Amino acid sequence: xxxxxxxxxxxxxxxxxxxxxxxxxxxxxxxxxxxxxxxxxxxxxxxxxxxxxxxxxxxxxxxxxxxxxxxxxxxxxxxxxxxxxxxxxxxxxxxxxxxxxxxxxxxxxxxxxxxxxxxxxxxxxxxxxxxxxxxxxxxxxxxxxxxxxxxxxx
Amino acid sequence: xxxxxxxxxxxxxxxxxxxxxxxxxxxxxxxxxxxxxxxxxxxxxxxxxxxxxxxxxxxxxxxxxxxxxxxxxxxxxxxxxxxxxxxxxxxxxxxxxxxxxxxxxxxxxxxxxxxxxxxxxxxxxxxxxxxxxxxxxxxxxxxxxxxxxxxxxxxxxxxxxxxxxxxxxxxxxxxxxxxxxxxxxxxxxxxxxxxxxxxxxxxxxxxxxxx
Numbered sequence: 001x002x003x004x005x006x007x008x009x010x011x012x013x014x015x016x017x018x019x020x021x022x023x024x025x026x027x028x029x030x031x032x033x034x035x036x037x038x039x040x041x042x043x044x045x046x047x048x049x050x051x052x053x054x055x056x057x058x059x060x061x062x063x064x065x066x067x068x069x070x071x072x073x074x075x076x077x078x079x080x081x082x083x084x085x086x087x088x089x090x091x092x093x094x095x096x097x098x099x100x101x102x103x104x105x106x107x108x109x110x111x112x113x114x115x116x117x118x119x120x121x122x123x124x125x126x127x128x129x130x131x132x133x134x135x136x137x138x139x140x141x142x143x144x145x146x147x148x149x150x151x152x153x154x
Numbered sequence: 155x156x157x158x159x160x161x162x163x164x165x166x167x168x169x170x171x172x173x174x175x176x177x178x179x180x181x182x183x184x185x186x187x188x189x190x191x192x193x194x195x196x197x198x199x200x201x202x203x204x205x206x207x208x209x210x211x212x213x214x215x216x217x218x219x220x221x222x223x224x225x226x227x228x229x230x231x232x233x234x235x236x237x238x239x240x241x242x243x244x245x246x247x248x249x250x251x252x253x254x255x256x257x258x259x260x261x262x263x264x265x266x267x268x269x270x271x272x273x274x275x276x277x278x279x280x281x282x283x284x285x286x287x288x289x290x291x292x293x294x295x296x297x298x299x300x301x302x303x304x305x306x307x308x309x310x311x312x313x314x315x316x317x318x319x320x321x322x323x324x325x326x327x328x329x330x331x332x333x334x335x336x337x338x339x340x341x342x343x344x345x346x347x348x349x350x351x352x353x354x355x356x357x358x359x360x361x362x363x364x365x
Binding site for chain 1 (some may be wrong): 176195196199201218221295303307308311312315333334
């Protein structure tokens with residue numbers, strides 16, 4: 001028995017003095033990358049996949065339009081709707097919305113406004129074409145079809 | 155003097171620092187959404203002035219690669235019916251690089267290509283004259299699903315990015331990663347697409363079968 005007891009116990013405590021530093025590092029990472037959600041999404045958003053994605057250089061130029069079936073179908077119906085900021089709008093309101101978004105930008109950048117269209121997979125081309133017609137009327141012709149990455153195997 | 159004041163313990167109790175940091179960390183973990191501003195860029199055509207008649211463009215049928223997609227998500231590519239868009243990128247690339255009957259501009263462009271791209275010119279009489287003339291036309295229906303449209307548009311873009319990349323000795327992916335921030339990548343980017351604009355035309359959907 002005494003043979004087993006002879007083993008000296010190593011000090012098993014982990015030094016925790018550096019723990020706050022590690023946690024702080026993680027904290028700063030998330031603080032920097034975080035974007036607080038300033039709007040509630042009222043429509044379904046299953047973003048389609050594509051392979052030829054491009055990233056825009058200036059994020060400040062992007063305004064978002066969400067298109068999809070409303071989540072609250074009893075209130076808004078089941079037809080795809082367009083959400084701008086935090087309200088559902090109809091197609092003719094888009095021109096006014098674009099002008100408001102454009103006025104928020106500094107004067108030199110107003111020509112480069114880009115509309116990121118976050119469209120649900122199940123939407124048909126009809127509503128999208130209506131929105132694009134309005135965007136052309138508003139002369140906001142740079143459109144980004146938001147999509148997530150996909151890899152082709154060829 | 156101030157020195158005479160008795161000094162108590164000057165150390166802040168740092169034991170609970172980790173807990174506070176954890177609390178903040180968890181808050182930001184929960185509220186964070188990784189920014190995803192990636193997508194496929196498209197430039198819409200300008201609004202038509204009702205007082206000016208639309209420009210009458212005469213183009214040879216062979217210079218237009220037509221893709222029609224109907225409300226059942228069936229495709230009609232250059233008059234041929236098919237169920238899925240697989241392989242379209244290769245066909246579009248062959249079409250653009252055909253050089254059937256190049257114009258002066260086309261010949262000048264051809265001479266800037268590296269040998270690997272020049273070898274891909276099939277010179278078929280029934281396909282496009284040269285890349286400056288070639289147009290890829292995508293026409294959908296109001297009932298076409300957005301997902302399929304995006305897939306086809308994606309493939310058309312892929313064909314062009316393949317060509318741009320090959321021109322400067324990169325793969326399509328590497329070419330797309332070029333940011334244009336510094337002079338070197340900007341030069342590569344410009345050299346890839348010089349005199350060869352992406353001619354992808356998206357026609358307004360027709361009304362049958364949609365809502």
